[in-house]
Amino acid sequence: RKEVEQDPGPFNVPEGATVAFNCTYSNSASQSFFWYRQDCRKEPKLLMSVYSSGNEDGRFTAQLNRASQYISLLIRDSKLSDSATYLCVVNSVGGGSNYKLTFGKGTLLTVNP
Amino acid sequence: SQTIHQWPATLVQPVGSPLSLECTVEGTSNPNLYWYRQAAGRGLQLLFYSVGIGQISSEVPQNLSASRPQDRQFILSSKKLLLSDSGFYLCAWRGKGHAGHEQYFGPGTRLTVT
Numbered sequence: 001r002k003e004v005e006q007d008p009g010p011f012n013v014p015e016g017a018t019v020a021f022n023c024t025y026s027n028s029a030s031q032s033f034f035w036y037r038q039d040c041r042k043e044p045k046l047l048m049s050v051y052s053s054g055n056e057d058g059r060f061t062a063q064l065n066r067a068s069q070y071i072s073l074l075i076r077d078s079k080l081s082d083s084a085t086y087l088c089v090v091n092s093v094g095g096g097s098n099y100k101l102t103f104g105k106g107t108l109l110t111v112n113p
Numbered sequence: 114s115q116t117i118h119q120w121p122a123t124l125v126q127p128v129g130s131p132l133s134l135e136c137t138v139e140g141t142s143n144p145n146l147y148w149y150r151q152a153a154g155r156g157l158q159l160l161f162y163s164v165g166i167g168q169i170s171s172e173v174p175q176n177l178s179a180s181r182p183q184d185r186q187f188i189l190s191s192k193k194l195l196l197s198d199s200g201f202y203l204c205a206w207r208g209k210g211h212a213g214h215e216q217y218f219g220p221g222t223r224l225t226v227t
Contacts, residue, residue, distance in 0.1 A: 031214075032213060042221070043203055043221050044157070101215075105155070
């Protein structure tokens with residue numbers, strides 16, 4: 001099982017749609033979870049951290065299910081500006097890896113007018 | 114606030130030439146620093162990380178090396194570039210002293226080896 005695995009995508013949705021991204025991680029000892037957003041030919045930027053209780057930031061909702069080792073990101077009322085690649089990120093665990101993050105390959109979202 | 118700089122923004126180099134990419138962070142002290150590479154259509158690959166001056170950990174054997182001569186300066190080098198070294202090179206930092214593991218990225222250097 002890959003350390004962090006995401007929906008391969010791509011997703012093409014109309015403006016106003018709700019879109020969900022799914023991610024699974026392999027190490028049950030992982031403690032920190034994030035969603036990053038990467039625009040074309042730009043650096044990844046932190047979108048939001050993911051907490052056990054779930055968290056919401058405007059149109060974005062992140063959920064964590066530790067038992068299933070599953071993370072999700074829901075975007076409601078999608079905008080053209082939401083078009084980007086969404087990266088699922090988990091902290092590495094074990095040995096000297098406490099300083100490292102493991103990135104999923106990302107899921108490309110295109111929101112169409 | 115913290116900012117991270119990388120230069121150059123783009124670079125075209127012939128095979129066999131040397132490489133030096135620089136990353137500097139402002140507004141924080143003693144950060145963890147990271148070099149990643151993102152090849153076309155692929156995910157982020159961690160190359161090196163550093164928890165302090167002169168302390169470098171290598172993740173992937175290759176013809177690249179890293180150095181941290183100052184607290185907020187991280188340099189990626191190669192003596193002889195290969196075609197496979199082409200990619201988007203990203204530097205990132207993470208602050209110590211807080212529980213979160215989130216990292217913040219610089220704008221990147223797009224390297225094309227010809």
